[in-house]
Amino acid sequence: MTTRIVVAALIATAAVLVTACSERPQVVQYKQGTYQGKPDTPPYANAPFNGNQTEWESALRTRQQAQNEYKRTN
Amino acid sequence: MARMKFLCDAERCIECNGCVTACKQEHEIPWGVNRRRVVTINDGVPGERSVSVACMHCSDAPCAAVCPVDCFYRNDAGVVLHDKDLCIGCGYCFYACPFGAPQFPQQGAFGMRGKMDKCTFCAGGPEPDLSKAEFEKYGRNRLAEGKLPVCAEMCSTKALLGGDGDTIADIYRERASRRQQRGTISLPPWGWDTAYGRPETAKATGTKS
Numbered sequence: 001m002t003t004r005i006v007v008a009a010l011i012a013t014a015a016v017l018v019t020a021c022s023e024r025p026q027v028v029q030y031k032q033g034t035y036q037g038k039p040d041t042p043p044y045a046n047a048p049f050n051g052n053q054t055e056w057e058s059a060l061r062t063r064q065q066a067q068n069e070y071k072r073t074n
Numbered sequence: 075m076a077r078m079k080f081l082c083d084a085e086r087c088i089e090c091n092g093c094v095t096a097c098k099q100e101h102e103i104p105w106g107v108n109r110r111r112v113v114t115i116n117d118g119v120p121g122e123r124s125v126s127v128a129c130m131h132c133s134d135a136p137c138a139a140v141c142p143v144d145c146f147y148r149n150d151a152g153v154v155l156h157d158k159d160l161c162i163g164c165g166y167c168f169y170a171c172p173f174g175a176p177q178f179p180q181q182g183a184f185g186m187r188g189k190m191d192k193c194t195f196c197a198g199g200p201e202p203d204l205s206k207a208e209f210e211k212y213g214r215n216r217l218a219e220g221k222l223p224v225c226a227e228m229c230s231t232k233a234l235l236g237g238d239g240d241t242i243a244d245i246y247r248e249r250a251s252r253r254q255q256r257g258t259i260s261l262p263p264w265g266w267d268t269a270y271g272r273p274e275t276a277k278a279t280g281t282k283s
Contacts, residue, residue, distance in 0.1 A: 033144065034144060035147040036144045037157025038159065038200040039200065040147065041203060042149070042150045043149070043150070043218040044218070045218075046204065046218065048220065049218075049220065059221075060220060063227065064241045065241075065245075066227075067222075067235050067237070067245060068245040070249070070252075
């Protein structure tokens with residue numbers, strides 16, 4: 001009984017060790033037409049807006065209108 | 075919010091190259107790389123026009139279509155960006171771009187072509203926002219700070235507009251409609267008064283440009 005357990009343990013250990021020898025692809029698998037790089041976060045995701053898209057859009061809207069001299073106080 | 079766009083008013087651009095300088099300073103762009111430049115047509119001839127050109131952040135970007143490693147993406151604001159870690163510097167995007175926006179730093183003893191660099195609409199890239207890695211690879215991320223591209227914001231004549239496509243189109247439309255009111259020989263639809271003056275005042279005084 002003990003021998004069987006030892007044999008089973010050895011087989012399991014060998015199997016675990018062999019898995020480390022598996023070959024991993026060294027070349028990126030490109031998918032035609034889709035972005036392959038790192039993911040990016042939306043511009044309002046972090047501080048100072050902390051995910052508040054409305055506040056971010058409002059800030060940009062104010063800046064955009066500052067480009068219109070007809071709306072600015074001269 | 076629609077897509078982020080640039081719009082350059084050729085009637086107003088005075089070829090001061092302030093946008094070019096501001097861009098280089100803001101992002102610490104290396105020598106030989108110009109994310110933005112001013113193109114002048116009919117230089118020295120009466121009626122010459124200048125226009126500030128950079129990446130136009132196309133809706134159907136040809137650079138992204140030809141990239142063999144698919145390193146381009148469009149973010150939520152419609153800005154075309156790319157991953158420099160993936161770029162192989164092949165230069166296909168440069169050939170595909172009708173505006174010559176992609177730039178390649180040439181450093182080293184053999185003039186090797188480095189990874190592509192281009193206008194990011196001051197939106198950084200695929201690195202943590204406002205991080206050092208993002209700044210070093212892509213420049214400052216003003217969009218994440220709630221600001222517009224520095225070239226447009228500092229333009230002294232407001233020739234270069236940047237921001238939401240609908241909004242800047244409205245600004246330009248208002249400007250153009252005011253110009254259109256001056257379509258006569260005595261008040262021609264060009265010149266200093268047209269670009270900067272108030273049409274009603276100009277009409278009242280009868281000033282010529």
